Amino acid sequence: MVRIWPKTVKIYWDPWRDIPVVKPRQEVDLYYVVRLSEPGDARPAFQGDMEKLRNAVIYEYGGDEVYRRFFSNRLVLLNKVPHWDLMHEVVSSGNVLGQLYYDPFREKWRFRLTYTGAYLAVEDGLVDKVELNGPIYTGREVKPAPSTSMRQVVVADKKGVLKGLGEVYGDSLIIVKTFHDKTAPVETSGKPTSLSDAVKYNEEGLEALAEKSISFLRRLRRKHPLPVSVSYSGGKDSLVALDLAYKAYGELEMVFNDTGLELPETIRNVHEVSERYGVKLHVASAGDIFWRAVNVFGPPGKDYRWCCKVAKLVPIARLTRALWPNGALNIVGQRAFESLDRAKSPKTWRNKWIPHLLSTSPIQDWSQLECWLYIFRHNLPYNKLYEKGFDRLGCFLCPSSALAEFKDVEAEYPELWGRWASVLEEWRRKLNQPGEWVKLGLWRWLTPASAKRRIAKHVENYVVDWRSEYKHRLLGxxxxxxxxxxxxxxxxxxxxxxxxxxxxxxxxxxxxxxxxxxxxxxxxxxxxxxxxxxxxxxxxxxxxxxxxxxxxxxxxxxxxxxxxxxxxxxxxxxxxxxxxxxxxxxxxxxxxxxxxxxxxxxxxxxxxxxxxxxxxxxxxxxxxxxxxxxxxxxxxxxxRITTHSGTTATPGEGDTHKPPHPPRGTSSEH
Known part of the structure; x- marks a missing residue:
């Protein structure tokens, strides 16, 4: 069954200024809507992203001509799309020109042109075009390979119609992609642009968006006159939520959950933000519990999230019920476009495990682009890891991360990653797993999930044996x-x-x-x-x-x-x-x-x-x-744990019901 996003982002593009627009003036502006995969939550590409993009282009084509023609001196957006590791649609001049993705087998970032990108690249003579006889389909092998210095070529039929992409492997050409969406490129001025250009032009739209969120926060507190706490993670979303809450209320406090797995730059940013706003910072510290607990549980998994319980849920619940036993208004930086579950979330809620906090997100309907434009518009102190190409922040070894994200951590913090790598290696031996269990991230699943089996197919003579793995996990x-x-x-x-x-x-x-x-x-x-x-x-x-x-x-x-x-x-x-x-x-x-x-x-x-x-x-x-x-x-x-309303839940899974017994020291009145 296809899962459809209940909310999606529309990004408009001004063809003359060649920049995205967050709030067009109806019946005045004539803009394109960028054709993005759902939910369309694109973000600006930063220096680290652009370096990955340039290196990927050079790897595919032997030079950076495609990069200089389409992406250099342009405001580039990246839109994350489903992939078995990490992939972004790459937007420049209002067009999705390609896909930047991580190949864990080669441990490289790769780039593939879309039909639109291929059309423009062939037109400008930037890539080689190969015309083939017969049907063109993914997986077709052509021998001998055409004479080309490029790893990737555009494939066309004998009429010259672009059909897909081929990659050269030795003396063969393999069709790796066929074009289905043959969208013609939109025309723009192609002038040099930057993020600051987009910030300047979108000031009016950003202020309208902010005022709506601030008004919402003020109405909510009139209805619930509680102390205000902001859950700050060191990420961009909670930074915007904090700034809006500060403008709405003035007086508030910050809570940071230090899981013991945060990156050093994140810790620095938390203290910098606290000082910048002059607000009191409370730290819910998990100490070294993860490193002790991993000896009991083994590595966590997407389907085995014991870490969230010991390092997040309990420290937060313990701290906040001590600080605000009679309740507080908890501001979080949650957005609808982060996940399908969050897309269905109401604007206010109570979590079963911290029922004394009434939580809300003033940026529930904000896009990533709007958050970033707002941050630069107001010169907010954002986490500098974003500039290095980090896409998400938080626990650096989270099993929900892509291998590409682990590579970023390893490159930036080799000693920190080395500690985790040694733990994984110890458990690999205990579980009798091949080296690929670590290299390809097979440890990220406990159960024989389909995603795990899909990756395991690429490991020679390896079969996912859950019985053996579970038994050895308990023995280890x-x-x-x-x-x-x-x-x-x-x-x-x-x-x-x-x-x-x-x-x-x-x-x-x-x-x-x-x-x-x-x-x-x-x-x-x-x-x-x-x-x-x-x-x-x-x-x-x-x-x-x-x-x-x-x-x-x-x-x-x-x-x-x-x-x-x-x-x-x-x-x-x-x-x-x-x-x-x-x-x-x-x-x-x-x-x-x-x-x-x-x-x-x-x-x-x-x-x-x-x-x-x-x-x-x-x-x-x-x-x-x-x-x-x-x-x-x-x-x-x-x-299972059964609530007073008859519903069931698992510890750590957010829901809106309260438990029958409030945490010790808390009030059951809200």
């Missing part, structure tokens, strides 16, 4: 407890592990926890018997037995026990379990949390499921091995 974890044999027979389940399941210390913690969760526990000397109304689970040595094992209730009782056991071994002291249970319900010990009283209902689920070991390590690596499916964590019978 500091928990060091993995199921080696699972036997289901006669209405029973027997699971044998690599070692004794319960050490004496952990046995005591597990016993206290299971009793606090409402289970009956019998000490069997070296083992335990844990019982519920429906299930009896016996642990002896390295084996556990579940009787009966005929219903979903039996499985879920087993899952409860395994979650308690694994977090007793691997607790990283994030405090999530304590933060979300009623005061006086539990305490954190050296071997993880223990309940101080009997927990039931919602408190029981929060205590158990808010834990990232429960929610991620157990649900996404252990249970799949027992059930036999990597999708086991999606099972309908899974016991």
């Amino acid at each position: 974890s500091s928990v060091n407890l993995a199921p080696l044999e699972v036997v289901e027979a006669g209405g029973e389940l027997r699971v044998s592990f690599n070692r004794e399941i319960l050490t004496p210390t952990v046995k005591k913690v597990v016993e206290e926890n299971m009793r606090g969760l409402g289970y009956s526990v019998t000490d069997e000397g070296s083992g335990l018997t844990v019982s519920s109304e429906n299930t009896t689970i016996k642990i002896s040595g390295n084996t556990l037995t579940v009787k009966p094992f005929t219903s979903s209730e039996n499985l879920e009782d087993l899952v409860d026990l395994l979650k308690v056991t694994y977090r007793s071994y691997g607790c990283v002291k994030c405090g999530s379990c304590i933060l979300w249970t009623p005061p006086g319900s539990a305490m954190l010990t050296a071997n993880g949390p223990i309940p101080l009283k009997h927990l039931d209902g919602e408190a029981r689920r929060f205590y158990l499921e808010a834990c990232p070991i429960s929610d991620q390590l157990v649900e996404k690596t252990l249970i799949p091995l027992i059930v036999g499916s990597p999708k086991a964590f999606k099972r309908k019978t899974r016991r």
